[in-house]
Amino acid sequence: MPKQMLSCIVNGETVEVLVQPYVTLLDALREDLDLTGPKEGCGTGDCGACTVHLDGEPIASCLMLAMQARGREVRTIEGLAGSGALHPLQDAFVRLGVPQCGFCIPGVLMAAAALLAQNPRPTQEQIRYGIAGNLCRCTGYTKMLAAITEAAGALPARGV
Amino acid sequence: MRRFELTLPRSIDEAVRVLRDRGSDAKLLAGGTDLLPQMKNGLLKPACVVDLSGVAQVRTLEPAARGLRVGAAVPARALERDTVVRSTYTSLAESAALVGSVQVRNLATLGGNVCNAAPSADMAPPLLALEAVAVIVGPRGERRVPFADFFTGVRRTVLGADEILIEIVVPPPGPRSGGQYLRHTPRRELDIAVVGVASQLTLSNGACTKARIALAAVAPVPLRAHEAEQALEGKPVTAEAIEQAAELAVGVARPISDQRGSADYRRHLVRVLTRRTLRTALTRAGG
Numbered sequence: 001m002p003k004q005m006l007s008c009i010v011n012g013e014t015v016e017v018l019v020q021p022y023v024t025l026l027d028a029l030r031e032d033l034d035l036t037g038p039k040e041g042c043g044t045g046d047c048g049a050c051t052v053h054l055d056g057e058p059i060a061s062c063l064m065l066a067m068q069a070r071g072r073e074v075r076t077i078e079g080l081a082g083s084g085a086l087h088p089l090q091d092a093f094v095r096l097g098v099p100q101c102g103f104c105i106p107g108v109l110m111a112a113a114a115l116l117a118q119n120p121r122p123t124q125e126q127i128r129y130g131i132a133g134n135l136c137r138c139t140g141y142t143k144m145l146a147a148i149t150e151a152a153g154a155l156p157a158r159g160v
Numbered sequence: 161m162r163r164f165e166l167t168l169p170r171s172i173d174e175a176v177r178v179l180r181d182r183g184s185d186a187k188l189l190a191g192g193t194d195l196l197p198q199m200k201n202g203l204l205k206p207a208c209v210v211d212l213s214g215v216a217q218v219r220t221l222e223p224a225a226r227g228l229r230v231g232a233a234v235p236a237r238a239l240e241r242d243t244v245v246r247s248t249y250t251s252l253a254e255s256a257a258l259v260g261s262v263q264v265r266n267l268a269t270l271g272g273n274v275c276n277a278a279p280s281a282d283m284a285p286p287l288l289a290l291e292a293v294a295v296i297v298g299p300r301g302e303r304r305v306p307f308a309d310f311f312t313g314v315r316r317t318v319l320g321a322d323e324i325l326i327e328i329v330v331p332p333p334g335p336r337s338g339g340q341y342l343r344h345t346p347r348r349e350l351d352i353a354v355v356g357v358a359s360q361l362t363l364s365n366g367a368c369t370k371a372r373i374a375l376a377a378v379a380p381v382p383l384r385a386h387e388a389e390q391a392l393e394g395k396p397v398t399a400e401a402i403e404q405a406a407e408l409a410v411g412v413a414r415p416i417s418d419q420r421g422s423a424d425y426r427r428h429l430v431r432v433l434t435r436r437t438l439r440t441a442l443t444r445a446g447g
Binding site: 001004020021022023024043044045046048051054057058059060062063064065067068070111114129130132133134 | 164192193196200262264348349
């Protein structure tokens with residue numbers, strides 16, 4: 001099968017890479033672009049470990065073909081922070097010791113970052129729904145809620 | 161995943177040509193949230209996948225005075241968040257908000273949900289209750305099929321192998337109309353409906369002029385509960401009328417027993433969810 005040229009923006013940079021037509025965006029990110037932050041947990045969109053942003057919206061990158069990202073903007077956990085400083089969510093996750101095994105954390109952070117971008121002051125219920133698509137088999141949800149709540153307080157509120 | 165050829169059409173005409181040439185070898189790809197898992201586990205083995213993400217026509221959402229036009233590849237998340245869909249086509253917005261997780265809803269499309277035609281498809285009952293129409297394009301041109309006639313069996317629809325669902329048109333419910341979609345699931349997110357019910361009531365001068373009730377996951381296809389609708393029309397929507405309609409809705413359900421629930425439990429849920437959605441529809445219609 002001939003490879004196809006995927007051109008898109010990944011973490012702010014224009015990327016052109018040859019990919020097999022049958023690989024997922026997750027596999028292209030991990031295997032071709034060495035961005036191994038997004039993980040494959042289930043491969044069926046149930047666990048959220050592969051969450052990345054597509055044009056600012058959280059998606060399951062295991063359920064999308066790499067070529068479907070052509071012309072679009074992808075952001076992975078590697079591109080969440082600005083240069084030199086952690087994103088307030090990452091900072092809160094570190095300070096509160098949220099990660100246990102750590103496998104789900106990149107996906108949780110990307111889901112939470114998308115939530116706060118759209119809703120800077122979420123309620124506890126809204127935070128729960130915001131990360132409902134992310135499974136943590138260490139079951140470390142309580143600390144996640146605390147850290148996301150804290151980060152929401154640290155992020156400047158938009159508008160109003 | 162098994163290897164396949166991927167075509168990237170820029171227009172519906174181009175996509176129709178690929179389907180005409182490749183026939184049942186080809187599969188249409190919209191959001192991919194149903195198709196890719198089935199290809200990963202080997203249930204589907206298309207030689208050719210036709211990606212619709214480059215066809216702008218199927219990605220537009222147009223709320224207009226004469227009705228809502230939803231491109232087949234508009235994601236559930238867009239329907240969940242659109243202010244017009246939420247206010248006027250409320251049951252559709254509610255059903256869209258229940259599909260998968262947010263990561264799935266940003267990919268999963270309305271067209272994909274109905275074309276995959278699972279008996280439990282959440283967005284199907286609102287389309288039936290709102291009397292939506294499927295706009296289908298094929299080599300012989302365009303045809304329109306009401307969603308009441310769209311589903312033909314479990315994972316089967318009226319679509320031919322060379323046809324594409326391009327748009328879903330939902331007529332405006334009109335003033336003094338209200339609706340709701342409710343489903344029952346053991347978990348609140350990332351689950352599949354044990355039973356789903358959409359109701360839509362339209363009122364005039366204290367009486368119900370139109371009632372529409374649609375059920376999911378209680379038969380091979382999503383169903384309208386016609387007798388229950390007729391029992392409500394032409395008179396005030398009283399508690400007794402709602403109770404009678406809920407009972408009549410149970411009569412059209414032909415549920416199976418499976419790991420999600422027994423047939424008896426599903427019939428019970430039809431009664432409860434029909435009653436609840438009718439009450440909310442009445443309130444939302446201003447009754």
